[in-house]
Amino acid sequence: MNPQHPDVDQISLSNVLAALGDPTRLAIVAELARKGDGPVSCSHFLMFTSKTNLSYHLAKLREAGVTRTEVSGTSRFTTLRRADLDQRFPDLLASVITGASTADESEAQTT
Amino acid sequence: MNPQHPDVDQISLSNVLAALGDPTRLAIVAELARKGDGPVSCSHFLMFTSKTNLSYHLAKLREAGVTRTEVSGTSRFTTLRRADLDQRFPDLLASVITGASTADESEAQTT
């Protein structure tokens, strides 16, 4: 009934980094952190993209092990898997969130 | 004569994360760290992929601001831009390197 999540020890670093390496998903994670790690319902993130695309990005984060999704009625609440990520990759999430909140993400692209 | 590198304040978090979010590039960065942040010549990384593909991945790391490349004769030496990255995103690189070295990157993939 609830979506599937990888187990803590199946979370891979490159998957996590790839998940966070997308601007939309990084914004979602930063927003989650700003909201005290959640839970936050999907619709809240409509500020970033369309409903359909959001579903896609939230799935990516979930499958990478960055977030957890719990169904409640017609809504779904997303939380950051901070403890799990901290256990596996200490300091990573904190530094990413700090970086995302501090540096304004409107710099010139190298690509 | 030397390749181009982004300036410190043009380094963007999502670009860095995307650069590190590839297994080959993550391995290169971990190897650089293992070697004391470089300088390491390109050919050393042939342990990870082909010459041509290596050129591509090293360019990605360079363009994201993760590494610096300096030409010397017929060789090119790569170093980690640790100070620059630390200034911009404190603790990020360290946690990534620790994660890459600690957790063995042979876990099951969710995708």
Added chain:
DNA sequence: GCCTTTGTTCAAAATTCATTGAACAATTGG
């Protein structure tokens, strides 16, 4: 002057990713 070493560039192919709209599913309020 060559030939080797080291690495890049280019074009093509294969793969993966992101985005969209239409249709669907589940739950809940009236």
Added chain:
DNA sequence: CCAATTGTTCAATGAATTTTGAACAAAGGC
């Protein structure tokens, strides 16, 4: 029960990414 709310799935498309091989370029050694 009906309609609205919330979000997913599917198929299609366009866009980036990754990978490859062939050809090239720039030293340096002999």
